[in-house]
Amino acid sequence: MPTGTGKSLCYQLPSLLLDHPLIVICPLISLMLDQCYQARKHGVRAVTIHSGMRIAEQEEAYRLLYSDQCDLFFMSPERIQSEVFIDTLRQCQISGIVIDEAHCISQWGYDFRPSYLQIKNLIEALPSIPVLALTATATVGTCEDIMTVLGVQDMQLIRKDRRRDNLHLNIQRVDDKNQFIIDHIDRESSSIIYVRSRKHVELLCQYLNRKKIIAIPYHAGLHKGEREKNQALWFSDHAQCIVATNAFGMGVNKNNVRQIFHYGIPPTIEEYMQEIGRAGRDGEVAHCYLLYNQKDISISRFKERNMIDWGRFIAGISKKYQDVRKQEKLLSLKEKLGIKTDDIKKSEVLNQISFRGLKPIFDSIQQPKMQNFTTMIGFISTVTCRYEFLSQYFDRHHAVICQSCDNCKREETKVLQPLSKDHIIQLVSVNATIKLTDVIRLFSSYKKSDILSVISELYEEEQIRVTDDFISRTDPS
Numbered sequence: 001m002p003t004g005t006g007k008s009l010c011y012q013l014p015s016l017l018l019d020h021p022l023i024v025i026c027p028l029i030s031l032m033l034d035q036c037y038q039a040r041k042h043g044v045r046a047v048t049i050h051s052g053m054r055i056a057e058q059e060e061a062y063r064l065l066y067s068d069q070c071d072l073f074f075m076s077p078e079r080i081q082s083e084v085f086i087d088t089l090r091q092c093q094i095s096g097i098v099i100d101e102a103h104c105i106s107q108w109g110y111d112f113r114p115s116y117l118q119i120k121n122l123i124e125a126l127p128s129i130p131v132l133a134l135t136a137t138a139t140v141g142t143c144e145d146i147m148t149v150l151g152v153q154d155m156q157l158i159r160k161d162r163r164r165d166n167l168h169l170n171i172q173r174v175d176d177k178n179q180f181i182i183d184h185i186d187r188e189s190s191s192i193i194y195v196r197s198r199k200h201v202e203l204l205c206q207y208l209n210r211k212k213i214i215a216i217p218y219h220a221g222l223h224k225g226e227r228e229k230n231q232a233l234w235f236s237d238h239a240q241c242i243v244a245t246n247a248f249g250m251g252v253n254k255n256n257v258r259q260i261f262h263y264g265i266p267p268t269i270e271e272y273m274q275e276i277g278r279a280g281r282d283g284e285v286a287h288c289y290l291l292y293n294q295k296d297i298s299i300s301r302f303k304e305r306n307m308i309d310w311g312r313f314i315a316g317i318s319k320k321y322q323d324v325r326k327q328e329k330l331l332s333l334k335e336k337l338g339i340k341t342d343d344i345k346k347s348e349v350l351n352q353i354s355f356r357g358l359k360p361i362f363d364s365i366q367q368p369k370m371q372n373f374t375t376m377i378g379f380i381s382t383v384t385c386r387y388e389f390l391s392q393y394f395d396r397h398h399a400v401i402c403q404s405c406d407n408c409k410r411e412e413t414k415v416l417q418p419l420s421k422d423h424i425i426q427l428v429s430v431n432a433t434i435k436l437t438d439v440i441r442l443f444s445s446y447k448k449s450d451i452l453s454v455i456s457e458l459y460e461e462e463q464i465r466v467t468d469d470f471i472s473r474t475d476p477s
């Protein structure tokens with residue numbers, strides 16, 4: 001179910017009707033506290049247990065659970081690691097297990113949490129108890145994975161339409177994003193601007209403040225107290241606009257957010273969906289703008305921006321090669337290049353790596369990022385319905401034509417530009433391959449024969465290479 005369409009209601013309401021408590025597994029303390037607060041407001045006897053509580057408070061929470069005196073019991077998946085806890089639960093009367101943000105279970109979910117794998121043990125320990133898993137951002141593949149990991153055979157899959165009519169999607173290529181925001185921001189209402197780096201958060205805030213817009217920053221680099229203060233200012237409408245990195249948002253439940261701006265391309269469709277889902281929760285119209293420029297869609301820029309996570313890279317190498325000498329070679333390469341920190345720009349080491357035969361491993365680590373990027377490029381460059389694209393991405397089916405995305409709104413006046421070589425070249429690069437079927441899918445508004453003829457032209461001109469079902473750029477050198 002998309003964000004803001006009533007996932008919490010799916011367990012809050014039953015908890016009032018059932019005889020015994022529901023266990024709710026939640027990934028974040030802040031989310032737990034918010035859900036607990038919301039449930040209590042509606043007369044639900046909700047209890048939380050988390051590591052920030054004093055021992056006596058934790059004991060009291062357990063007492064309420066064991067003595068059947070609560071309706072909802074919120075906890076983190078880490079608590080299931082205690083066998084004593086699971087044993088005690090066996091003695092209690094429990095009406096069901098709820099798994100919130102269930103995509104965390106899946107290795108295909110964008111914020112995979114290994115402790116979520118333990119939930120299977122809990123389910124096995126309480127075999128006759130019903131299980132409800134909820135998520136806003138799972139593809140069909142992720143859902144299948146969740147069911148496998150939970151080990152529940154007869155799970156019924158219910159998917160809600162991804163489209164929220166009141167969320168108007170607008171994707172714009174603009175050279176001056178700051179000016180666009182000034183021209184389009186509603187100074188009377190609440191908005192969120194998502195920016196990809198902490199530095200940009202600060203710069204944009206300063207700019208907006210100079211333009212008399214009360215904007216406050218939110219990112220992981222701020223002290224906890226400052227983050228909480230800024231969030232409170234925004235919640236109470238003392239600040240119209242919060243400029244934030246993706247650190248902001250999980251569990252944010254504010255009714256009157258009228259505008260979401262993406263100051264650049266989000267790394268994944270899942271993240272984009274989560275972030276726009278925070279607008280228009282009162283059901284009134286809200287506008288979601290994704291702004292990008294030429295630099296944002298450049299693949300070489302993308303590579304420069306994307307740093308290697310050395311920890312993961314080395315771990316990948318170790319898995320592939322048990323050979324200690326090869327690992328040592330790599331570490332010495334790191335030293336040779338004078339890499340001080342754990343992160344390094346991909347482009348700086350790519351050549352070194354390729355002649356050492358390590359490129360396939362490197363690619364296997366970087367490829368998912370690149371794949372997400374090409375999907376995002378597909379999303380912003382699609383000329384058909386944006387919601388249809390999202391629906392196909394998540395559910396593998398087409399939605400009906402909407403009236404709430406920019407493409408549908410200008411459907412009648414729109415003239416489809418002929419497919420050019422640049423369209424294809426934009427998608428492929430020297431170091432990344434893309435599946436032919438993906439290219440055809442991304443340009444689904446064009447005839448397959450037209451796409452193939454542009455590809456074959458590029459191939460004739462030796463601008464691209466075609467290997468099996470994949471295409472890639474030929475090396476200009």
Ligand SMILES: [Zn+2]
Binds near residue numbers: 385387405408
């Ligand atoms: Zn549409």
